[in-house]
Structure formats: C-alpha cells, structure tokens
Amino acid sequence: MGAVKTKRMPRAVREQQMLDAAVQIFGQRGYMAASMDDIAELAGVSKPLVYLYLNSKEDLFTACIRREATALVAAVRAGVVAGLPADRQLWDGLLAFFTHTAGHPDAWTVLHRQARTHGEPFAAEVSALRAEIVDFVTQLIAAAAREAHRDPDLPEDEVAGLAEALVGAAESLAAWANATEGVTARQTAATLMNFAWAGLGSLMEGRPWTPPPASAP
Amino acid sequence: MGAVKTKRMPRAVREQQMLDAAVQIFGQRGYMAASMDDIAELAGVSKPLVYLYLNSKEDLFTACIRREATALVAAVRAGVVAGLPADRQLWDGLLAFFTHTAGHPDAWTVLHRQARTHGEPFAAEVSALRAEIVDFVTQLIAAAAREAHRDPDLPEDEVAGLAEALVGAAESLAAWANATEGVTARQTAATLMNFAWAGLGSLMEGRPWTPPPASAP
Numbered sequence: 045m046g047a048v049k050t051k052r053m054p055r056a057v058r059e060q061q062m063l064d065a066a067v068q069i070f071g072q073r074g075y076m077a078a079s080m081d082d083i084a085e086l087a088g089v090s091k092p093l094v095y096l097y098l099n100s101k102e103d104l105f106t107a108c109i110r111r112e113a114t115a116l117v118a119a120v121r122a123g124v125v126a127g128l129p130a131d132r133q134l135w136d137g138l139l140a141f142f143t144h145t146a147g148h149p150d151a152w153t154v155l156h157r158q159a160r161t162h163g164e165p166f167a168a169e170v171s172a173l174r175a176e177i178v179d180f181v182t183q184l185i186a187a188a189a190r191e192a193h194r195d196p197d198l199p200e201d202e203v204a205g206l207a208e209a210l211v212g213a214a215e216s217l218a219a220w221a222n223a224t225e226g227v228t229a230r231q232t233a234a235t236l237m238n239f240a241w242a243g244l245g246s247l248m249e250g251r252p253w254t255p256p257p258a259s260a261p
Numbered sequence: 262m263g264a265v266k267t268k269r270m271p272r273a274v275r276e277q278q279m280l281d282a283a284v285q286i287f288g289q290r291g292y293m294a295a296s297m298d299d300i301a302e303l304a305g306v307s308k309p310l311v312y313l314y315l316n317s318k319e320d321l322f323t324a325c326i327r328r329e330a331t332a333l334v335a336a337v338r339a340g341v342v343a344g345l346p347a348d349r350q351l352w353d354g355l356l357a358f359f360t361h362t363a364g365h366p367d368a369w370t371v372l373h374r375q376a377r378t379h380g381e382p383f384a385a386e387v388s389a390l391r392a393e394i395v396d397f398v399t400q401l402i403a404a405a406a407r408e409a410h411r412d413p414d415l416p417e418d419e420v421a422g423l424a425e426a427l428v429g430a431a432e433s434l435a436a437w438a439n440a441t442e443g444v445t446a447r448q449t450a451a452t453l454m455n456f457a458w459a460g461l462g463s464l465m466e467g468r469p470w471t472p473p474p475a476s477a478p
Contacts (some may be wrong), residue, residue: 100313131462134461152373157377157384160377167374184292184460187288188461190391201441201444201448202424202448202452202455204441205434205437205438205444205448205449205452205453206436206452206455206456206461207456208430208433208434208436209430209431209433209434209452209456210430210454211433212429212430212431212432212433212434213425213426213427213429213430213433214426214429215429215433216425216426216429216430216432217422217426217429219425220421220422220425221422224418224421227418227422229396231418231419231422232422234330235419235422235423235426236383236422236426238419238423239423239427239456239457239460240426240456240460241460241461242460242462243456243457243458243459243460243461243462243463244346244351244402244457244458244460245340245459245460245462245463246459246462246463247457
C-alpha cells in the first residue's frame with residue numbers, strides 16, 4: 045500500500061526528492077565519484093526512474109546547478125529591502141547569502157567547486173548565476189554612490205570592479221566559512237562588511253562597521 | 262645546420278619552450294580543445310619529443326600549472342618590501358599581482374579557470390598556490406594589526422577571513438580586468454585598495470585611499 049502511494053506521488057515532488065539526493069551526493073563525493081545508484085537509493089526510487097525523469101548524470105547535475113543557483117539568488121534578493129540605506133542593504137544581502145551557503149553546504153560545494161571543476165557546460169551555468177549576482181551588487185554600489193552624491197566621481201568601470209571584488213570576496217569567504225569550525229553566517233557577513241564597508245584601514249584604527257542588532261538570538 | 266643546432270639545445274631550454282607554447286594553447290583554447298599537435302607545432306618541436314619530455318597531456322598541463330603558479334607567487338613576493346607600512350606592502354603586492362596577471366593573461370586563464378574546470382588533480386595544484394597566497398596575505402594583515410596595536414581586538418579567525426576575502430576579491434578582479442578593455446593593472450590595484458583599505462564606506466564619503474605616485478609613466 046505504501047509502495048503504491050509512493051508511486052503515485054506527483055512527478056514534480058519526485059523530481060525534487062531526486063535533486064535533493066543528487067545535490068547531497070554530488071556535494072559530498074564530487075561529480076566523478078557520485079553514482080546514479082547511490083542517488084537513486086538516497087532518493088528512495090529506482091535508478092531507471094531517475095533516468096526517465098532526468099535523462100543522464102550530466103542532465104541531473106545541470107538540473108542541480110540550476111535549482112541551487114536559482115535558490116541562492118532568490119535568498120539574497122529576499123533578504124534585501126529596497127529603500128533602506130545602502131550599507132544596510134549590503135549587510136542584509138551578505139547575511140542572506142552566508143546564511144544560505146551555511147545552511148546548504150552541499151549546494152554551495154556543487155555551485156562553487158563541483159560545477160567549475162567538471163567542464164565548460166557546467167561552468168557556464170554558474171557563470172550565469174554569477175553575472176546576475178554581480179549585476180545586483182553593481183546596482184547596490186551605484187545606489188550607494190547616488191545616496192552619497194558621488195555619482196560623477198565614481199566611474200562605471202570602478203563600480204563594476206568593486207562589484208566583482210565584493211562577489212569574489214563573498215565566494216571565497218563562503219567556502220572558507222563552511223570549512224572552518226565554529227564560524228557563523230553572521231560572523232562571516234560581519235567580516236566581509238568590515239572589509240568592504242569600513243575598510244581594513246578603518247578597521248585597523250579601531251573603527252569597524254557595526255552590524256545592526258540581531259532580531260533573534 | 263640550423264636544425265642540428267636546434268636539436269642540441271639543452272633539454273631545460275626546450276622544456277620551457279614547450280611549456281610556453283602549452284600555456285598559450287591551453288589558455289586560449291581550453292584544456293579539452295588543446296591538441297598536442299598544436300602545442301608541438303607552436304613550440305617548433307616534434308610531438309614525440311613533447312611526449313618524451315613531458316609524458317602526457319595531463320602531465321604537461323600539471324607542469325604548466327606548477328610553473329605559472331610559482332611565477333605568480335614569486336612576482337608578488339618580489340613586489341613587496343618587508344618593513345614598509347602595511348598599506349604600502351598591500352598596495353605593492355596587489356600591483357605586482359595585477360601586473361603579472363595582465364602581462365600573462367593565458368597563464369592566469371590556465372590557473373584561474375582551466376585548472377579548476379578539469380578535475381580534482383589540477384584543482385589541487387591550484388589550491389596549494391592559493392593557500393600560499395592566503396598565508397602571505399594573512400601575515401600582512403596580522404602585521405598591520407600589530408602596527409596599529411590592535412592585536413587583542415582582531416581574533417585570528419577574523420584575520421584569516423579577511424585574507425580569504427582579499428584573495429577572493431583579487432582573483433575575481435584579475436579575471437574581470439583581463440576581460441575588460443582599457444583597464445590597467447594600476448587601476449585594478451587601486452580599485453581593490455579602495456575596497457580593501459579605505460573601504461566602500463570611506464570611498465562613498467569621498468575619502469579614497471591614495472596610491473603612491475607611479476615611478477614610471
């Protein structure tokens with residue numbers, strides 16, 4: 045009876061279970077070592093069903109990258125409230141980013157490491173995600189410049205460069221935080237805020253950027 | 262006569278010529294598309310000689326990664342003078358880094374993109390390079406903290422995080438600068454100094470970090 049019920053589960057739900065299992069296996073073992081048998085077993089389905097729904101290991105991996113990239117971008121966008129001061133928007137965005145990568149370490153490994161380690165088609169999927177996040181950060185920095193009436197002094201190239209620097213720093217820190225015992229998403233976001241907003245120079249002079257109080261313990 | 266002379270060239274010189282050609286072909290076409298025929302032709306040697314000296318495409322690629330990683334680390338270390346103030350050391354290091362990546366775009370593509378895109382053994386080679394640079398930057402930041410007598414206030418974890426952020430930002434910016442027309446190494450280094458030292462916050466208030474005057478035009 046249970047088996048019959050399981051089989052009648054809608055395809056969309058089944059697919060998500062397969063992707064959940066695949067992200068976990070790909071993230072923990074790497075793309076090459078991951079087997080479709082293990083993914084099917086962890087998802088609680090037959091291997092032919094995985095192939096029927098998701099076609100091949102390559103397509104399954106691509107589906108994982110797309111789903112996790114979309115989820116990460118959505119989490120960052122959901123964390124940021126338009127209209128707040130730029131430093132607050134940046135802080136909220138970073139906190140949302142590091143909270144998501146800390147909460148989904150296998151997904152972050154798939155996006156940051158696996159997808160870039162196994163060939164061009166996968167790397168291109170991640171490039172698209174990255175371009176969207178860089179664009180979002182570029183707009184934030186440009187908005188901050190407008191707030192401070194610094195528009196004419198900050199050339200477009202420099203804003204683009206700052207956005208690239210910030211995204212590169214965030215990617216690097218997310219991997220480091222997930223690999224380092226006892227570092228919280230909030231601490232990681234504060235480290236990057238100190239770096240990006242207050243600046244190392246200010247930080248060294250004892251003037252760190254102060255995050256707003258946490259709403260929950 | 263010329264041919265005889267060429268054949269008597271020392272092995273070490275020949276190998277460097279093969280690596281020069283390989284870095285160019287790998288960087289411009291990617292690891293998969295690069296052919297040993299093209300590499301041998303560009304190096305002006307026979308394909309069997311490439312195999313004799315460097316064994317396989319995999320080993321040739323690994324040799325490229327090692328040589329270029331060593332050269333990049335050496336360039337950064339050579340650019341920094343111990344004993345100068347920390348912000349000056351950081352500036353000199355960044356300028357050396359971006360000058361090297363701009364002057365060796367194929368080598369940077371091999372290290373930053375190709376090596377991470379084609380499997381674990383190559384990615385591990387680059388990780389070792391990266392760890393060395395992160396370590397170097399960590400020491401710089403710790404030295405800056407000591408200079409400013411901020412030792413007890415800056416926990417080890419935060420220094421490590423700042424170094425990760427800075428290296429990630431530099432990697433990201435190097436790729437961006439090489440792909441963006443008309444951006445110089447000096448401008449790229451200044452962008453990252455603004456970001457890292459003066460901080461975005463100070464930058465927005467019109468207080469950018471000012472690089473020392475260029476010694477040559």
